[in-house]
Amino acid sequence: MLVHFVTDEPAKIPAIRAMLEPRYYVVPQLLGDGKAQISSNGVLMVDADLRQMVRVEQIRLVMREMCRIPERLFVVKNEVRSMVAQAHALGATAVVSRPREIIFKLEQIAVAQKIAQGDLPDVSPEISDSAAAFASMFAAIQAGRPINLLDAEHATSQVIKSIAENGLCSWLEDVRHYHEGTFQHCLLVTGVAVGFAIDIGFTGPDVKRLGLAATLHDIGKARIPLAILDKPGRLDPDEDEIMRRHPAIGYDLLKDIPDISPEILDGVRHHHEYLDGSGYPDALTAPQISDLVRLLTIADIFAALIESRPYRPAMPRQNAYQLLCGMQGKLEPSLVRAFRKVALGVPTPARSRTLQKL
């Protein structure tokens, strides 16, 4: 989605690019430089000093040129009431003050535009909310800001709510409809992990713990170059070596957050470890791999197999489960057996009992 970024400070342009790209394509425009742009696509985003009448007049001209853009986002620091009123008087459709709000609003607009263009049914609020939380976390990392754990907790609670109300199948279908790449993967892994935890009778706090570990498990990918992350095809050995750094990067990004639990850090760092010691980054063996990590690894592999990518179709769930069964020595056999019902989409009485407790 195009974001026409209009500002009065040149220094804000690289900052907004660092925050939004590559998810959005930023087209900057400096107020008063005489180069007017005309567009009717994407979102108009204005971040300028509305106390200065000269700026207000310049913005008015821009608004005239961009009058066909339906979404006009104004950034007003601290939401000063008079400035919010000025923004609306200039034609703002939304006023935001913090980077997190900007990301959330853009994600909502992007999904709404996708629905409008693709004639798709309305996406559930839980999916757009959790996707916005993922976008906020990835943008924070890319801009060098700390991760807000509340984003991860919010995304996890939205996944749990959706699966408790509508089931895992509906979550998997909707996510594959509306999201791509790393976001799709993270939303799917969290959904599969939560569905698995509910199915095997985890208590509410344990479902949340596994869900949060799943939400954060690939957060280190925010530091992996997109050329590698989104490469359509097999990675070469050098690229693979870089990709394999993401669990340790994720661990480093999270380890100093005051309220993060050791189980979550363990899940993030070790979700690519195998019981036979052939995994990475620490080549752990069975006694060193916790139950949470064993569950997370199964959810991660299964979700990766059933993802749809532009260059390959999603693997049917039956085939993906067969592949898991063939990974002897690497995955916990009793858990793989217990995962069968979730993988194949068979609801069980245990699941409905646990849902009542969430």
Ligand SMILES: [Fe+2]
């Ligand atoms: Fe991973």
Ligand SMILES: [Fe+2]
């Ligand atoms: Fe993953």
